[in-house]
Amino acid sequence: MTNLNARSGGVMEAPQHSSGAALKTYFVLLFFLALKAAGNSWMAWGMKQVPERMSMNPALYLRAMLNPFVAMGIAALILALLTRMALLSLADLSFVLPVTAIGYVIAVFIGKAFLHETVTRQRWLGTLLIFGGAALVGSTSRNTTGTPAVEKTK
Amino acid sequence: MKWLLVIAMVFATVLSDLLQSYEMKRAGEQSVSARGLARLLHTIARRRLLILGVACNAVSFFAFMALVQTEPLSFAVPASASSFVLETVLAKFVLHERIGVRRAAGALAVLAGVVLVGG
Numbered sequence: 480m481t482n483l484n485a486r487s488g489g490v491m492e493a494p495q496h497s498s499g500a501a502l503k504t505y506f507v508l509l510f511f512l513a514l515k516a517a518g519n520s521w522m523a524w525g526m527k528q529v530p531e532r533m534s535m536n537p538a539l540y541l542r543a544m545l546n547p548f549v550a551m552g553i554a555a556l557i558l559a560l561l562t563r564m565a566l567l568s569l570a571d572l573s574f575v576l577p578v579t580a581i582g583y584v585i586a587v588f589i590g591k592a593f594l595h596e597t598v599t600r601q602r603w604l605g606t607l608l609i610f611g612g613a614a615l616v617g618s619t620s621r622n623t624t625g626t627p628a629v630e631k632t633k
Numbered sequence: 634m635k636w637l638l639v640i641a642m643v644f645a646t647v648l649s650d651l652l653q654s655y656e657m658k659r660a661g662e663q664s665v666s667a668r669g670l671a672r673l674l675h676t677i678a679r680r681r682l683l684i685l686g687v688a689c690n691a692v693s694f695f696a697f698m699a700l701v702q703t704e705p706l707s708f709a710v711p712a713s714a715s716s717f718v719l720e721t722v723l724a725k726f727v728l729h730e731r732i733g734v735r736r737a738a739g740a741l742a743v744l745a746g747v748v749l750v751g752g
Binding site: 503506507510558560561563565567568569571572573574576580583587602606608611612613614615616619623624 | 650651654657658660661662663665669670674677683687717720721724725728729730731732733735736738739741742743744745747748749750751
């Protein structure tokens, strides 16, 4: 099964039907990154307004969810989880992991632009490495297992 | 306690991602339209391994939350990045993904970047 698309020995070769599916993959990726960034920011903003320190007590988490920013953050993060699952149906895990790390880059920019955090040289270097690495992975064929949509009717 | 949380977090993340990747590839291409997401929820409800994957995701999330309460982010983020290495190796040997030189080099650059951003 794994050798289904082992054609012409080109590991990085894109599948033939790829241009529409590739666009869809990058659209889902962008949607995921936007949801994750919004969800994390709302969650962080909301949690700063919650006075109690979190512990193992679930009641504290439930009370924190009454904060509208925390609630919006959770909704966005649940949607992000579903979107990431859709992304995993379109691309390999070893493709999704590095390209979604772009989220770290977005977090650094949000921290700098909106929260006025100081970004050290080390953090900028890390951001650059993530961006370069993700771009490199993004240039490889996104689905190498060649698993077709075989169980749609199951 | 700190290392117990790290082990729980990494183990749960790895298991969650492997299960999700395996099951989602089998489920076929999904979309993120309203109808697509409804179909995805239906798919999750029908697949036990996918439910287990989401449950592992929750364990990983709470382990990370507990970790950042007692440890600095500069420890928690690089510690969580260790799952990245394990997952890429397992993607090759368990999910049979083909990881060429470019993808491996990119993944290593991203890993180094994550450690620098968190550290």
